[in-house]
Amino acid sequence: MAVDFDQKLAQIIDYAILKADTASNDVARACQEAMKYHFATVCVNPSYVSLAAKLLDGSGVKVCAVVGFPLGASISTVKAIEARNALLNGADEIDMVLNIGALKSGESELVDEEVYMVRNVTDGHVLKVILETCLLTTEEKIKACEIAINRGVNFIKTSTGFSHGGATIDDIKLIRKVVGIEMGVKASGGIETAEQAYILLEAGATRIGTSRAVEIISGDKKR
Numbered sequence: 690m691a692v693d694f695d696q697k698l699a700q701i702i703d704y705a706i707l708k709a710d711t712a713s714n715d716v717a718r719a720c721q722e723a724m725k726y727h728f729a730t731v732c733v734n735p736s737y738v739s740l741a742a743k744l745l746d747g748s749g750v751k752v753c754a755v756v757g758f759p760l761g762a763s764i765s766t767v768k769a770i771e772a773r774n775a776l777l778n779g780a781d782e783i784d785m786v787l788n789i790g791a792l793k794s795g796e797s798e799l800v801d802e803e804v805y806m807v808r809n810v811t812d813g814h815v816l817k818v819i820l821e822t823c824l825l826t827t828e829e830k831i832k833a834c835e836i837a838i839n840r841g842v843n844f845i846k847t848s849t850g851f852s853h854g855g856a857t858i859d860d861i862k863l864i865r866k867v868v869g870i871e872m873g874v875k876a877s878g879g880i881e882t883a884e885q886a887y888i889l890l891e892a893g894a895t896r897i898g899t900s901r902a903v904e905i906i907s908g909d910k911k912r
Contacts, residue, residue, distance in 0.1 A: 742779025823854025855879030
């Protein structure tokens, strides 16, 4: 039977199931959909990592867990513990929200410390650092990228999707320019159509994060 969706696009999508009212049946449904469409990961809050890992076991779809989500205001030790716990419960990838307030306060040593601590406990696993670009100046975005590069982070991610702005072409281009060709760039926040996804990929993104993954791939806008 012919595949009637864009499988190449599906394979670089992190399907986000992160709302505060997400129930276990929502996670179960998302895992079934992720297996159907062959998404890269299902991205869940830490409390649902074990469930997602059990449901996705052997499927090829990975489990992505968020850390310090969505504000990034947890202390470094808490983020490291949260990341370690998620991995022990079956997560394959970690998306950590940067300490945005510390970055904006010019406390780059604190930001560097937390990235170091989380990178240390996630060694051997994919680590993405979320910047929340809509809240940052160009200089702050660049500084965050430089810290991530120095600490061996795998991806820079634009946004949580919980602030007032999401992924933009300009931010993707800026991040790609700073991190070069080796590091991954995850566009996330406000991506609702395949057209948006392809524009961001053209700008330099290599992963797409969205809660609208099924709609994007299936073309069903009535969901």
